[in-house]
Amino acid sequence: MSRFDRKLFRPGGAVKPEEREWPSIRGAINEAMREEMRRDPTVFQMGEDIAGAPPFGVTTGLAAEFGLERVRDTPCSEVAVVGAAVGAALGGMRPIVEFQFGDFLSVAIDQLTHQAALLRYLTGGQVRVPLVIRLPCGGGQGTGAQHAQSLYSWFAHAPGIKVALPATSLDAKGLMKAAIRDDNPVLFFEHKALYRTRWPVPPEFQDPDHVIPFGRAAIRRAGDDLTVVATLTMVHHALAAAEALAAEGISVEVVDPRTLVPLDRETIVGSVRKTGRLLAVDEAYLTCGIQGEILALVTERAFGALKAPPRRLGNPGVPVPFAPPLEDAVLPDAGRIAAAIRAMVTP
Amino acid sequence: MSRFDRKLFRPGGAVKPEEREWPSIRGAINEAMREEMRRDPTVFQMGEDIAGAPPFGVTTGLAAEFGLERVRDTPCSEVAVVGAAVGAALGGMRPIVEFQFGDFLSVAIDQLTHQAALLRYLTGGQVRVPLVIRLPCGGGQGTGAQHAQSLYSWFAHAPGIKVALPATSLDAKGLMKAAIRDDNPVLFFEHKALYRTRWPVPPEFQDPDHVIPFGRAAIRRAGDDLTVVATLTMVHHALAAAEALAAEGISVEVVDPRTLVPLDRETIVGSVRKTGRLLAVDEAYLTCGIQGEILALVTERAFGALKAPPRRLGNPGVPVPFAPPLEDAVLPDAGRIAAAIRAMVTP
Amino acid sequence: MRTEIGLLRTMLLIRRLEAAWAEAYARDEIGGIPPALSTGQEAVSAGACAALEPGDVVFTTHRGQAPQVARGLDPTRIMAELYGRRTGYNKGKSYHVTDVSRGVIGMGGIVAAQVPVAAGMALAQKLRGTDRVSLVFFGDGAANEGAVHESANLAAMWTLPLILLCENNGYCISQPVAVAVKAASIADRAAAYGLPGALVDGNDPLAVRDAVAAAVARARAGGGTTLVEARTVRLGGHLAHDPQHYRSREEIAAAWEACPIKRFRARLAAAGLLTEEASARMEAEIEAEIAAAVEFARQSPVPEPREAFEDLWA
Amino acid sequence: MRTEIGLLRTMLLIRRLEAAWAEAYARDEIGGIPPALSTGQEAVSAGACAALEPGDVVFTTHRGQAPQVARGLDPTRIMAELYGRRTGYNKGKSYHVTDVSRGVIGMGGIVAAQVPVAAGMALAQKLRGTDRVSLVFFGDGAANEGAVHESANLAAMWTLPLILLCENNGYCISQPVAVAVKAASIADRAAAYGLPGALVDGNDPLAVRDAVAAAVARARAGGGTTLVEARTVRLGGHLAHDPQHYRSREEIAAAWEACPIKRFRARLAAAGLLTEEASARMEAEIEAEIAAAVEFARQSPVPEPREAFEDLWA
Numbered sequence A, B: 001m002s003r004f005d006r007k008l009f010r011p012g013g014a015v016k017p018e019e020r021e022w023p024s025i026r027g028a029i030n031e032a033m034r035e036e037m038r039r040d041p042t043v044f045q046m047g048e049d050i051a052g053a054p055p056f057g058v059t060t061g062l063a064a065e066f067g068l069e070r071v072r073d074t075p076c077s078e079v080a081v082v083g084a085a086v087g088a089a090l091g092g093m094r095p096i097v098e099f100q101f102g103d104f105l106s107v108a109i110d111q112l113t114h115q116a117a118l119l120r121y122l123t124g125g126q127v128r129v130p131l132v133i134r135l136p137c138g139g140g141q142g143t144g145a146q147h148a149q150s151l152y153s154w155f156a157h158a159p160g161i162k163v164a165l166p167a168t169s170l171d172a173k174g175l176m177k178a179a180i181r182d183d184n185p186v187l188f189f190e191h192k193a194l195y196r197t198r199w200p201v202p203p204e205f206q207d208p209d210h211v212i213p214f215g216r217a218a219i220r221r222a223g224d225d226l227t228v229v230a231t232l233t234m235v236h237h238a239l240a241a242a243e244a245l246a247a248e249g250i251s252v253e254v255v256d257p258r259t260l261v262p263l264d265r266e267t268i269v270g271s272v273r274k275t276g277r278l279l280a281v282d283e284a285y286l287t288c289g290i291q292g293e294i295l296a297l298v299t300e301r302a303f304g305a306l307k308a309p310p311r312r313l314g315n316p317g318v319p320v321p322f323a324p325p326l327e328d329a330v331l332p333d334a335g336r337i338a339a340a341i342r343a344m345v346t347p
Numbered sequence C, D: 001m002r003t004e005i006g007l008l009r010t011m012l013l014i015r016r017l018e019a020a021w022a023e024a025y026a027r028d029e030i031g032g033i034p035p036a037l038s039t040g041q042e043a044v045s046a047g048a049c050a051a052l053e054p055g056d057v058v059f060t061t062h063r064g065q066a067p068q069v070a071r072g073l074d075p076t077r078i079m080a081e082l083y084g085r086r087t088g089y090n091k092g093k094s095y096h097v098t099d100v101s102r103g104v105i106g107m108g109g110i111v112a113a114q115v116p117v118a119a120g121m122a123l124a125q126k127l128r129g130t131d132r133v134s135l136v137f138f139g140d141g142a143a144n145e146g147a148v149h150e151s152a153n154l155a156a157m158w159t160l161p162l163i164l165l166c167e168n169n170g171y172c173i174s175q176p177v178a179v180a181v182k183a184a185s186i187a188d189r190a191a192a193y194g195l196p197g198a199l200v201d202g203n204d205p206l207a208v209r210d211a212v213a214a215a216v217a218r219a220r221a222g223g224g225t226t227l228v229e230a231r232t233v234r235l236g237g238h239l240a241h242d243p244q245h246y247r248s249r250e251e252i253a254a255a256w257e258a259c260p261i262k263r264f265r266a267r268l269a270a271a272g273l274l275t276e277e278a279s280a281r282m283e284a285e286i287e288a289e290i291a292a293a294v295e296f297a298r299q300s301p302v303p304e305p306r307e308a309f310e311d312l313w314a
Ligand SMILES: Cc1ncc(C[n+]2csc(CCOP(=O)(O)OP(=O)(O)O)c2C)c(N)n1
Pocket: B048, B076, B078, B100, B104, B107, C062, C063, C108, C109, C110, C111, C138, C139, C140, C141, C142, C143, C169, C171, C172, C173, C234, C238
């Protein structure tokens, strides 16, 4: 899809005329954080260079508006920073932490899964840990194996962590606002290839209280023959595939869960009950990934409705390599999605 | 099951007469490491107190035989220790690292998943990273949420790491030997409740070259009506359930994958093709856990053979709590397995 | 509990509560990981907590009962938690006792993980414009975790109202501190972050109190973080069941000679601050208090299975 | 490349190779993360690697081309890797170039992660009875990662033949080192581990070489680890596309005045070691070498898709 070019670090080209009015995902996240920081003085930010040289520009302008106490540049000390977010949350603040690349959370997992996520439970409900960790994720930009992963399946596995994955500008803003207002730890995965993409929005996008609640999937396209469940860039790849297949007389429904924790099981299962076929697509590694979770969920709950074996696409289990032809070989795309669907609906 | 009493830290009672000749799992692991250290001078050990006060006694006697250079007590610095294992492996050694509780790997994940697991790939095959990390795991001993998890699903998700889960003394020894001889990073999960349990072994247990290859499941009990896939303690819970159900005329096959990476897909799928029903049971958290992976795998490959929706049991997604009644509420056991099977085979 | 007598009382209460815990564990009335006792280390918690005020927040370790008692938590609810009862502070969910109302956050499952969290609490205290401080306990073993390094540096950068209290009891399980720390002291590491460091006799509650009070005063005044190393001695094993094969009898016997309770009691008696009679009365009171706590815990109901599924989400 | 002229040649080769890389990136012939250049820092790698011998192992950072060149890796295969070609050292799998045969392990995806790995290599060198050493590069920003703390302490405990080479270029992306390090120097942190620390002018290749040579000699002789801080200046942005809004023009201009290549060349000329003519010849040779490397990379085939599935398992 031309939308997802390999231009992450290059100046953006001219905005297409029809897209001028549409907010970008990056801008939508920025806007959500700005509004929430205006609304609630306990919201503050920590991250490397978020004030001095905003990575990917998502925090641009926030330090100027809110000052360096509330938009804090941190040293390269991710354990301390995530831990500080946990402690600040215990102390009544609402921290937002940015990682430059979400993969780097690898060095601070304990503070998330064993501290932030467990403290409320372990104290018998005495504390709340409201914090948001922003994790740029995903491949397709030649950024290399430790800068290109989509590790949300891990955090859906571990208890106590909410997980959001916005695929449009409206969702990026509304889910971010929900994340900041949530009293639990939230991981907010932002696909790097989506940052500059622009999407049309309804008027409520402007409403500073328009929040998109967690746990409600979006049906991005209605269809009858097969359900694709996809997140982030794969939503758009699936929509492109669906469009192409419509011409072949195949009607595809595209469901975007929007949050993995909580997961809108009803919408996913309901869709498959209607279409009878399921394809789960994600950039995540396949084994124990979110795709298999969706297959398991659907076969447990809608076995009788299935007309064909469910299928999944994802990274088959190799690191995301650097060279473009290698990288393309390990990630799903519209073409592979269309091929898989064709094979599933053709008897 | 009385075998898995809550006595992890209490002196063991008298060994039952019939079990006197049987090796314990703890002893089998110790024996495997001892033989491999005799066989190969590049094998060495690092861990907290492994020489001075062996946790759970798994390394008992090794420092006396091999000295403190090869059985190295480390400081409480898990990032440095796992990293040192990676570097030593690059340098031609074969390190074995012990964690006192496998959960603590949380502080050193990056060194495993982004360094040990990726270096071979990223260097285009220039290096090998042969290392074993031993991870005591599992609940049922009142050890609390950060000392009782079974996190192998994470490491089956991430590329480049082999994962072994021994359920018997023979497997503990044979898989450990395979792990040490393997040229890749291996995580060796040892269920704490199994350490003192004793299991009968065939004569080849004594053979210092009896290795159990990775990627071959064991059919622990043959049956016709339903396949249970289970690991570690759940193998024994499943066998107890199968025994109880046999009296009710229900014939259960119990498959123990023994390694999750590589996973013996053929044996699992083959078993379900025969029985037509699948129950995957594990202590792991359910969402994106190994149970869902097995459900997905089987529905993809043996959909037509399924007579009933597959099911899974596991920790439903809460931290493992301290008080025994709470802990029992979140972990599967023989009773719950039997109940699930009954519900699946009764139309 | 800032008076001398108060300090002694706190130290005795810690010792007796923990002894009762160990006895209950030995009787198999309590399960799980064997008790991590502060026997011989009571002066550290008693002294440090005496320098704090309400609204200050303490973060504990796996060896956490001493600061709980020193912060004035209710022994009955501590004991109930150790017994895994729903009347315990954490409702039986975790034996790392927390009482938010008294500023005690129980951590300790993961060594050193409480240190960055405490830095964050100090940041919140600062951002919210209070003059409250956070104090975090960590051991000599924990000092070698990366989390401590990163937190100390962050606290120095941000001038956080934080006291990094390293309770050096000579061992990380079986590893002597001299093996794992090649610097002259852990307090010396403060210089690596541009922080003040203080080394204090951790077996003297007054010395600990004064060193911590100075650090607290600095923090309240906006002067930032101090690293205090309190040198003490672990009199028992790492956990209650530890046979300590790695330690000589002589070493242990010598350590008992320096028992801080014995020493402090003698000092108070010599100063005329404590009569035999008052001492006996204090002990009897404590005895009764602990007996009541054990009785309360025993009589308390265990949690219902469904409670396992509560308290995860806010 | 231990002679003065050799050092200069290395520095020039680094500068020119990196410039060609940045140009290729600007032309969109290379994708991915923009180049992390060592412009202004060449003396550190040139000097440090001149103190090493075959069999010693160097661990690099994300700013890794300088030590690759200084260790004598083949510019054509470095460039091919940067172009993502199968003829590159890593077959296009990662631009963190590794050449095991020359003792260069390319790391750098995760800041500071190479430091414990280098400690492990040093442990292997010691356990295997060799007198080889490991040298690990890390930045001033990386110095605040827990991994460095833990590794330095472990290396001190185990007397590992390791050189911890902190390349302090004044910035962690946009954060000045003075903001993030409150100690007088990073070298001072050595004392926290009982290690010797040395602070050296990182823009003087001879000073770096001598300081590292002393550390290497100590390590080879069984004396263990040294922390060397080389103070240098990053002349460009963090990555090639960084507009450096956080830095004043004056600061950047002043930094260019101290350019180590300019300085060293003048010094050699003044000492009569380098004529105008020899200098021009050297530049021309390097120019040709780099042009050939770029040409080789351009002509090299990209990897086949199936190669993505190779090299994961041994
Ligand atoms: C990250 C991590 N590593 C190891 C452990 C196991 N462990 C529990 S207590 C302890 C000793 C820590 O020593 P120190 O900090 O000196 O505290 P002390 O026990 O002496 O009070 C260790 C290593 C753990 N809980 N977490």
